[in-house]
Amino acid sequence: MPRTDDELVDALQEHVGDKLRVVGRHDADSWAVSFMRDDVQANYRSDEVDEIAGDLALSEMGATRQxxxxxxxxxxxxxxxxxxxxxxxxxTGERSGRLISxxxxxxxxxxDVVQIVRRVVE
Structure with a gap:
């Protein structure tokens, strides 16, 4: 996991503690989960996580219109x-971003979450 991913997870955990569910990142071609709490992971199959990533990518495509x-x-x-x-x-870019749950x-x-992400990632 890249250093920035670790730093972001640490910063978010410091701010919200055990309320943090998921931290992920994506770009145009890939999706990676940096952190997923155990109880959350137990509720999702890997193909469901992929579906969420696909939904996120579709949402990004509408940003210019919005x-x-x-x-x-x-x-x-x-x-x-x-x-x-x-x-x-x-x-975090034209077709990249961070997802926090x-x-x-x-x-x-x-x-507050947006500010933490921007501070760590940018």
Missing amino acids: EDLYELGSLRATVRLFEDGFVVHVS IDDDATVMGR
Whole structure:
């Protein structure tokens, strides 16, 4: 695992503790999981993780359209809120980014996660 991946996992764990579920990264052609908590891993087959990565790639393709529609500048991150947790995707390039999943009862805001990712990755 690249040093930056370790640093990002460490920084996120320091901030949210055991509420951290998943840390992953992707570019145009690949997807890698840097961290997945054991109980989370037990709930997903590898093909399901691949499906999530594919969904993420599709979402990235719509970023330019969203930037044009909303006229708020570059789309830097998205947050998806679910019943049991939330997922933050932070864009780090035209077709690359980091995916972070955190338990719903964590006392952290999506914006905090984005700032941690940017501080460590950039």
